[in-house]
Amino acid sequence: MARNSKRIRGLTRSLVMIILAAFIMIAGCSSNSNNGGNSDATGQPSGGPEKAVTVAISADPGIDQLDAGAYKGAMSVHAMIYDGLVEYGEKGSILPALAESWDISEDGKVYTFHLRHGVKFSDGTDFNAAAVKFSFERWMNDPANSLNVAAALQSIDVIDDHTLTMTFNKTYYPFLTELSFARPVRIISPSAVEPAGAVTGKFVKAVGTGAWMAESYKTDQEAVLVRNPYYWGEAPKLSKIILKVIPDPQSRVLALQSGAADIAGGQPGKLPVESVPVIESDSSLSLQKAPGTNSHFLIFNYNTPALQDLNVRKAINLAINKKSIIDDLLDGIGSEAKGLFPLTVPYVTDQNNTWYGFDPDEAKQLLAEAGYSDSNGDGIVEKNGTPLELSFVLQQAEFPEWKSVSELIQSELKAIGIAVNLQILEPNAYYDALWTTKAYDLIMYRTYDDAYNPHAFLLSLFHKTAEAPAVAWSDAELESFIDTAVGSTDLLVRQKAYDSIFGRLYEEAMFGALYFPDEVMAVNKRVKGFKPGYTTFTPVFWNQLDIGEE
Structure with missing residues (x-):
């Protein structure tokens, strides 16, 4: 009997050691994550529920051709994956983005940009002044580009990893405004082309510094975006945004009513005016209106x-x-x-x-x-x-x-x-x-x-x-x-x-x-933190969205 008790105590000690080792191994894995041990690969807190919303859009977003320097694919998705040097704010104010600050020469022709430190692209490669120069040189000499910021740009010079200058051949105040556009002025990683770093290289995949990156894509069906684990700003509250292609406007309304879509409207997927009373009468939906910028x-x-x-x-x-x-x-x-x-x-x-x-x-x-x-x-x-x-x-x-x-x-x-x-x-x-x-x-x-x-x-x-x-x-x-x-x-x-x-x-x-x-959008009431953006290419402040119960 004493021998059996000793054996049981030995088994118990062994079981405790096995469980303790498992906890140590799990803790070790967690501490090696890219987000300080608090998040998984998408930036979602470990063990927490996945938070996703589905957005009804009218046309294929073209993830496979979403080259930051091209005019293909959905502008709204360009703006989710790629950052610019500056950002367009309320009533045209120009805000810092990848450039923390900038100086303009007295004659208005030379712009010096001071870039953020510690920024990485979604594949873990470093963002720096050379990456900005690479991005711009891919499109600045394209005769099809009608932007003044392209036609008037004479040179772009790297001063150091976090400083560069752009010299223009004329004075034109909207240069900064054009640098806030969704395309082609946003910054793509040199690793996104083959051969890597070649200005004339072939686009392979969308690699940006933005809050989101593509996880999966089915042409004319849907694209799934997940959080960029290396994002330099405040992490989005959602872990996933599903862009569901629904070409017919009335079908987008039906998708909202059935719960197959959480958000629709704005430039990504306009809602028919005649459906507004239907949306307003649906207790599960809220109609969001904001003054537009066009006439x-x-x-x-x-x-x-x-x-x-x-x-x-x-x-x-x-x-x-x-x-x-x-x-x-x-x-x-x-x-x-x-x-x-x-x-x-x-x-x-x-x-x-x-x-x-x-x-x-x-x-x-x-x-x-x-x-x-x-x-x-x-x-x-x-x-x-x-x-x-x-x-x-x-x-x-x-x-x-x-x-x-x-x-x-x-x-x-x-x-x-x-x-x-x-x-x-x-x-x-x-x-x-x-x-x-x-x-x-x-x-x-x-x-x-x-x-x-x-x-x-x-x-x-x-x-x-x-x-x-x-x-x-x-x-x-x-x-x-x-x-x-x-x-x-x-x-x-x-x-x-x-x-x-x-x-x-x-x-x-x-x-x-x-x-x-x-600008009109319909939003399922389970979606919290909705705030309309200041541009049609950022119709919603996506990073502020969350999921909650009524």
Whole structure:
């Protein structure tokens, strides 16, 4: 009996030693992790539940071609995987990102960037000034790149591992703004190409310093992003984001209602306006609205004789009930346009953001002053025997609501004596009419978004090039104001120039203002920490999202 008790005590001691050794081994493995022993390979606390959300997107994100220096793949995913030197903040403020600070020479042509220390790419390789130079040299000489930061960049020089200079051939204040874009200015690891480090190397996989990295990808189905274990900033609260491709807008709404998707909307996967009441009535979903940075408006063809008359352009603006567009057609998703850009855009203020109201009687009076009258009683005014009849071009593939908006405008212009013939075109034909043939009198269009406004849009549509006149409206005085604005390093001079730009647009009624749309997203209430981003390529502050119970 004593012998058996001794044997049992021996077995017990052996079992204790085995268990103790197992704990020591587990602790040793944990202490060797990349996150100080508190997290697994994705940055998720060890033993904690996986936190994932599913985002419904409209198109394949192109993970296999998500080269930081190219224009392929989803911009929103570019911004999740790759960081830039700087980041676009609220109302165009420029914030530090991979560059902690920067200096600009007095003539505005030399930028010195001071880079963060201790940053690594998602494969563990070091981020440094040489990696920035490598990234930029892959695209800066590409003739297809229209960015000023590319065309004007003369040299990029590495001073040391954490300092570099960029020298430009002109003064242009939006250089920093362009460096915040989602592509192609973001930084990719030299290890992401073959052969590694070769500027002309073939892109192999997306390797960035951003908070997220690709785990898996099925073309036209889904992409799974997980946390970058080497991320230099505050770690995301989620461990995984699943991007599910759902091309049909109504199907995205159904996915939200069924729980197959947690988030949808914004540029990654727009929601149909008519579905807003459905989402608002669903107790499991919340509708998130935020003022957008673009506007929808009418371009006037300055080659159309009738539209060369300022009174006619003013009359068209005064005849359009912009409040009715918002209230009756868009379910309150947006606001009346009071200029070319909303207040969310840099340099737009309450003082310079003004436009024509709704006054059909004044519109009729202006047409009469321009020499138009309805001599035969058919409801359409004429001048010198020619009826005031305009072709109105639009497309609805990208913006389904444009059809109902255009029909309302057609009705309101008819009420003041202008006949409007609607032409709904397929996107290719629509853009051909806009950019090439100018086969329209009126065409509905939208401004660019966030970091591209106001400078890039004004240069693109309201400023001539060496090859062609301005796209939207040609005016030498307006162009001189634009040149002053983009070429000044003085903030006060820029603001004064933009005040003059917006004033000139108003005085000459160079376009037809319509509405400023809101950015709309639907979010499952189990998702916490939702906050809309400041750009369309970062529609959500992804790193702040979390999962919680109601």
